[in-house]
Amino acid sequence: QFHMIKYEDLKWDESLGQGSFSRIFRGTKMDIRDGEKRETEVLLKELDGLHKNCWESFFEAASLMSQISHRHLLLVYGVSVFGAKNIMVQEFVKYGALDLYLKRGRSVSVSWKLDVAKQLASALNFLEEKNIVHGNICAKNLLLAREGDPSQGSSPFIKLSDPGINVAFLDKDVILDRIPWVAPEVLEAPDNLTLECDKWSFGATLWEIFNNGNAPLRGWDLDRKRQFYETFQQLPPSQWTELADLISQCMDYQAGNFGSVELCRYDPLGDNTGELVAVKKLQPNKQ
Numbered sequence: 001q002f003h004m005i006k007y008e009d010l011k012w013d014e015s016l017g018q019g020s021f022s023r024i025f026r027g028t029k030m031d032i033r034d035g036e037k038r039e040t041e042v043l044l045k046e047l048d049g050l051h052k053n054c055w056e057s058f059f060e061a062a063s064l065m066s067q068i069s070h071r072h073l074l075l076v077y078g079v080s081v082f083g084a085k086n087i088m089v090q091e092f093v094k095y096g097a098l099d100l101y102l103k104r105g106r107s108v109s110v111s112w113k114l115d116v117a118k119q120l121a122s123a124l125n126f127l128e129e130k131n132i133v134h135g136n137i138c139a140k141n142l143l144l145a146r147e148g149d150p151s152q153g154s155s156p157f158i159k160l161s162d163p164g165i166n167v168a169f170l171d172k173d174v175i176l177d178r179i180p181w182v183a184p185e186v187l188e189a190p191d192n193l194t195l196e197c198d199k200w201s202f203g204a205t206l207w208e209i210f211n212n213g214n215a216p217l218r219g220w221d222l223d224r225k226r227q228f229y230e231t232f233q234q235l236p237p238s239q240w241t242e243l244a245d246l247i248s249q250c251m252d253y254q255a256g257n258f259g260s261v262e263l264c265r266y267d268p269l270g271d272n273t274g275e276l277v278a279v280k281k282l283q284p285n286k287q
C-alpha cells in the first residue's frame, strides 16, 4: 500500500508536541538518490503505545494520503515499524498547523483567508471526485507551507494533513468533543462517513479561518456540545452575509438534500469588487 522506510534511515530531531494519539517530531530520512546519500527533512508521527490497536487505522490514514497526490494534500513518504513503534513519515510543512498560526496573532487579510478557503475547497473537490472521505477536516489539520507576503503579492499555500485515526475507532467523548466539526450524523453512525461529513466540517473550518483560528464553541463542555446538535443550533454568523450563508449551507442539519454549495461572490466591501469563492460543490445525491 505504501513505502516501508527502514528505521535506521530515520534521524530524530526535536519533539514538536503531541497529536491526539501520537507524538510528533521533526527529523530527517536518509535515502540514496542517483547513487549519493540525501537527507530529507520530515515530520515523524509516532503512534503512542496505548493506541496500538489503532495502528491499522493509523496506517490506513497514511495510505489514503499516499494513494493519491494533489498539490494541497500532504505528502506521506511512508511508514516505519520498529518493534512496538509505528511511525508515519510525512513531508515537513514549514509553518505547521493553521489554527496555531492564526492564533499567534498573525493578522492576515481577508484575501489571505479567501485564498486558504479556496485551496481547501479544491482539495476537498479533488477528494470528492475520487469519492474519498477525509473525515477530519479542521484548521488544525491544515498545514501552512508558505506564509504569503501581501507586499510581494504572494499568497499563502496550505496542505491538508492526514485524518489521523478513523472516527469509528474513537471513544464517544472524543467524537463529542469534535463538535462542531464532526457532522451530526456521525454521532449516530461513526462508521458510516460520507462526503456530506466533509462538507459539514468544511463549514466549521471556514468559521475558524475567518475567526482568526479561534475554535468554535471554545470551552463548551460535552453536554453543552451535545445540546448544540440536539437543538439544531448554528455557529454565530459572520458579519459578512455571503460567508454566513456559505457556512450554514455546509452545516445543514437536513443533510442529504441537494448538497450543492455553489460558487458565491464574496463582497466584504459591498462595492462589488468581491472575489468569487470557488467552494465545495457536492454533486446532487444520486437518489
Ligand SMILES: Nc1cnc(-c2cc(N)nc3[nH]ccc23)cn1
Pocket (backbone or CB within 6 Å): 016, 017, 024, 043, 074, 090, 091, 092, 093, 094, 095, 096, 097, 143
Ligand atoms: N507535516 C507536518 C506537520 N506539522 C509540522 C510542524 C511544523 C512546525 N513549524 N511546527 C510544528 N509544531 C507541530 C507540528 C509542526 C510540519 N509538518
